[in-house]
Amino acid sequence: MSQSNILLESGTNELELVMFEVGKGTYGINVLKVREIVQPVEVTTTPNRHPYVEGVIRIRDEIIPLIDLSVVLQVNEETDQTNHKFVVAELNKLKVAFRVHNVSRIHRVSWSQVEKPNELSQGEFSHVTGIVKMEAYVAFMLDYEKIVVEVHPDAGIKRSTLHSLEPRNREGKHIVIAEDSGILRQLLKDTLTEAGYNQLTLYENGQEAWDALSNVDSVATVDLVITDIEMPRMDGHRLTKLVKEHPSYEQTPIVIFSSIISDDLFHKGQAVGADGQISKPEIVQLIELVDSLLLK
Secondary structure (H helix, E strand, C coil), rough: CCCCHHCCCCCEEEEEEEEEEEEEEEEEEEEEEEEEEEEECCCECCCCCCCCCCEEEEECCCCEEEEEHHHHHCCCCCCCCCCCEEEEEECCCEEEEEEEEEEEEEEEEHHHHCCCCCHHHCCCCCCEEEECCCCCEEEEECCCCHHHHCCHHHHCCCCHHHCCCCCCCCCCCCCEEEEECHHHHHHHHHHHHHHHEEEEEEEEEEHHHHHHCCCCHHCCCCCCEECCCCCCCCCHHHHHHHHHCCCCCCCEEEEEEECCCHHHHHHHHHCCCCCCECCCCCHHHHHHHHHHHCCC
């Protein structure tokens, strides 16, 4: 198999990153989130906009909000705007553009090269979710979903929608959750607990979840696994593949809950054995799917 075809397969624990610069820093965004990269176009300012939002732009027939990442990252350096690019991404079913100072190239990396920043390097208000160890430098992965939710809170998970769920006895089912975002881990814990699922074990990434699950003798019976896709060290597709190949878990349902579920990605989840895939922030759909898999 040629190197160029590796990413056509699922569960390889690899991803491709579009690398770009903001100030003197290098950052990456998953290719799967990027719809296109365009030269800067006219920006129309909007009233009462969030400080991150520069205005809106028109690309063909779409009006898309433009977020200035230098404002998000508090980078105050003057840059040559002739090199600026607009990175158009789709997150949580919303299209948004990010102004960056320069786009370099696409790099293929392994999730094992991505480390979660510790508290000292991350900082209390940082938007960095991963540090990518390249050969000659390090790059940073940002929590683009968090940035979008800060601008547009309705794009996040809304616990208020739980009232629409059918009352059911959900106690006694052990659910394992792999999610690298601390905010989303807590939100998933709170939401599932409120719905009635009271036996939850949460891990910060796929590797931690797999380390625990692969030691079968030390883990309680697992009724279902919920996993994100993008996570440092091991992604959700790789975790799903490993779990489904393990004789102790081959019948254990696995649900992928991610902001990058798309038609293009759906087949990858199917290929590694996912029993269901729900796009963030549809928490009610997630619980309904979990119900259908556990409460038959």
